[in-house]
């Protein structure tokens with residue numbers, strides 16, 4: 282009987298799968314669109330807010346650390362002592378050395394120096410004096426500073442300091458003029474590159490970004506720790522596409538794609554050094570968390586969809602089973618209804634024929650049931666019918682079937698029972714039922730059963746065998762009730 286509902290059930294299951302599929306796709310699309318919105322907002326945040334802010338922070342820190350020496354160099358270049366001393370015909374080195382030592386001490390610079398152009402002597406705070414040898418590359422910087430145009434009085438250079446075992450230093454070299462604006466020398470201070478290097482490294486660590494300086498040609502002049510060997514913007518993959526644009530504007534925000542990842546760049550010209558401060562951020566790093574959230578959302582969506590599917594399938598299965606059960610049983614006694622009994626009979630007869638087993642049919646009817654109803658009420662009658670089914674159940678097997686054939690008449694299909702066995706079983710039911718004490722509203726009463734048994738012929742339809750069992754029942758009633766009779770073969 283259930284098989285007849287199978288196509289409908291299949292359609293329902295397919296619809297459910299489709300619904301869950303659509304649900305998952307909707308969940309997925311929602312998560313994806315949130316991910317894209319977050320991605321876009323992060324991109325804008327990086328490009329227009331956080332990178333420029335990092336750049337500002339680094340720049341103001343650099344200004345504090347590097348601009349002060351520039352001021353010191355400017356101050357020295359305009360100091361009347363320095364100029365007067367340099368203008369002397371044969372100045373004594375001692376006052377200058379003392380002056381330079383004072384500068385070092387006062388401003389915490391690594392080295393303060395003065396080059397007197399008249400004798401090309403380099404004066405340092407200690408007693409050592411050096412001759413600026415025009416043939417040596419070591420002093421190329423001096424020629425560069427000397428050649429500076431008037432509107433650019435100083436130069437920032439990064440180079441080896443031979444006085445400090447070849448360590449990298451930053452020098453601020455400032456031209457010095459006499460009172461008639463004639464070039465008379467170069468003065469300035471040096472400070473350790475390590476300081477700036479550490480500063481960049483600290484910022485890189487804090488902001489998880491790559492921070493470095495390039496000169497106007499794009500050559501990397503100072504970097505933190507995140508460098509992997511590229512020595513110019515043009516040599517960096519992807520960066521080459523924006524290098525020209527970056528180096529032609531005083532500041533700007535840019536981005537480029539390389540290896541499937543977007544990189545955001547902020548660059549600003551630091552006029553004091555004529556270098557660009559570059560801050561880079563790889564989108565991949567900042568989007569990792571957002572992407573992780575997206576994956577978690579998709580996993581949750583999948584889980585919810587599976588839960589909905591599971592619950593729906595279970596509920597539908599239960600509901601269907603309940604419907605099927607409701608359609609096949611008598612609601613009062615929970616015995617099978619007439620239609621189910623008929624269907625089941627066909628199956629049972631086939632099965633018994635296949636296994637060469639007998640099948641018997643028993644018809645049971647409550648004696649004077651009308652009186653029970655009349656005397657004790659309809660409710661009492663209902664209880665009798667329900668208890669009767671329970672009583673029958675105690676005597677038959679799981680493989681047998683009890684159906685309510687109509688009113689107070691029940692049909693029992695006895696699998697594997699011949700007439701004799703069926704008769705004996707029917708007797709047991711009858712005896713059991715007659716001993717059943719009913720109490721209703723304080724009144725006790727007993728009932729009796731009459732029954733008819735017939736053994737099913739191998740090809741005999743249900744109507745025929747029931748007819749014979751009914752005839753036997755009629756005989757039992759005729760013979761005084763409370764007895765079982767067998768139907769003629």
Ligand SMILES: Nc1nc2c(ncn2[C@@H]2O[C@H](COP(=O)(O)OP(=O)(O)OP(=O)(O)O)[C@@H](O)[C@H]2O)c(=O)[nH]1
Nearest residue numbers: 646647648649650651652654659660662663688689
């Ligand atoms: N309480 C209750 N009564 C029912 C139900 N179905 C049928 N009946 C009653 O069962 C009674 C059957 O009465 P009859 O056919 O005269 O049979 P009887 O009184 O048992 O007499 P005999 O069968 O000849 O012994 C009727 O009064 C019906 O109303 C039911 O579901 N519940």
